[in-house]
Amino acid sequence: MEPLLRVSDVSKRFKVRGGHVSAVDDVSFYVQAGDTVGIVGESGSGKSTLARLVLRLIEPDTGEVVFDGKNVAEARGAGLKELRRGMQMVFQDPYSSVNPRMPIGGNIGFPMKVQGFGKREIRDRTADLLDQVGLHPNHASYYPHQLSGGQLQRVNIARALTMEPKLVVCDEPLSALDKSIQAQVLNLLRDLRERLGLTYLFISHDLNVVEYFSDHVLVVYLGHVVESCPAKDLYREPLHPYTKVLLSAIPSVDPDTRTEAQALGGEPPSPLDPPSGCRFRTRCPLAMDICAREKPALREAATGHSVACHLFEERV
Numbered sequence: 001m002e003p004l005l006r007v008s009d010v011s012k013r014f015k016v017r018g019g020h021v022s023a024v025d026d027v028s029f030y031v032q033a034g035d036t037v038g039i040v041g042e043s044g045s046g047k048s049t050l051a052r053l054v055l056r057l058i059e060p061d062t063g064e065v066v067f068d069g070k071n072v073a074e075a076r077g078a079g080l081k082e083l084r085r086g087m088q089m090v091f092q093d094p095y096s097s098v099n100p101r102m103p104i105g106g107n108i109g110f111p112m113k114v115q116g117f118g119k120r121e122i123r124d125r126t127a128d129l130l131d132q133v134g135l136h137p138n139h140a141s142y143y144p145h146q147l148s149g150g151q152l153q154r155v156n157i158a159r160a161l162t163m164e165p166k167l168v169v170c171d172e173p174l175s176a177l178d179k180s181i182q183a184q185v186l187n188l189l190r191d192l193r194e195r196l197g198l199t200y201l202f203i204s205h206d207l208n209v210v211e212y213f214s215d216h217v218l219v220v221y222l223g224h225v226v227e228s229c230p231a232k233d234l235y236r237e238p239l240h241p242y243t244k245v246l247l248s249a250i251p252s253v254d255p256d257t258r259t260e261a262q263a264l265g266g267e268p269p270s271p272l273d274p275p276s277g278c279r280f281r282t283r284c285p286l287a288m289d290i291c292a293r294e295k296p297a298l299r300e301a302a303t304g305h306s307v308a309c310h311l312f313e314e315r316v
């Protein structure tokens, strides 16, 4: 079955003072309709750039993004409008994602207004969306400063749903919220997925959240996908040394299985001058000579489980 989203060999470099930064380097993955794919990595790993490439908020240098059978880069006019309806985004910061001078109803209704919906249709649909995200229709008359961070993130989710998108890209949607609110918003996203048959690309630095919410996980480091597998396999049998370090930092609830957290060794490399070969080698406790010479390719080491590490090449 053709996936809803296919990203093939996508790379993006940015010009900065002193050279270029390779934010995303040769990344490929796909998302089947109805699935959630989680992308996890530290800040600066290229996760958000990847999200913007998918939504065509920025253009890739190489590679292609195909959404719903259409090449995103080739969409023009009405085709581009249709594509934008089909893919929506929930941003990290609920406060800066809304217009503070516009009531909540206006913020949610704005995309419908742009698409030419009538006043009554906008009002009815806004009331329905507020209800779907657990707010009261009366909230339409409130201003953003009268709502809490959690309520505002619900408003952002409602706005992302106005055009009945097939794909919702969530870029760190919980990280600006209090811990107690994070679980509520995560449960809302999960309920909406079940009720509306949504497909998510879910970006987070939090492995726990990604594992709970995703069907499949990509682990990224300095613009490279270093591991790609079903979410349940990531905890059961992580392969890449970077994934193992990330997982060791999460305390187990069971004291008998709790292990010592491993610290990432070495300084994070400069993206302006990334290490040769494997980009993780300057911080990897298992680095070998070959790791400085050759970039490890992402290869399948077990069914559906791929890793980019020379340690696993004999298993391929």
Ligand code: SF4
Pocket (backbone or CB within 6 Å): 240, 241, 242, 278, 279, 280, 281, 282, 284, 285, 286, 287, 288, 291, 296, 308, 309, 310, 311
């Ligand atoms: Fe470590 Fe080498 Fe594997 Fe990179 S390729 S993760 S440096 S063992």
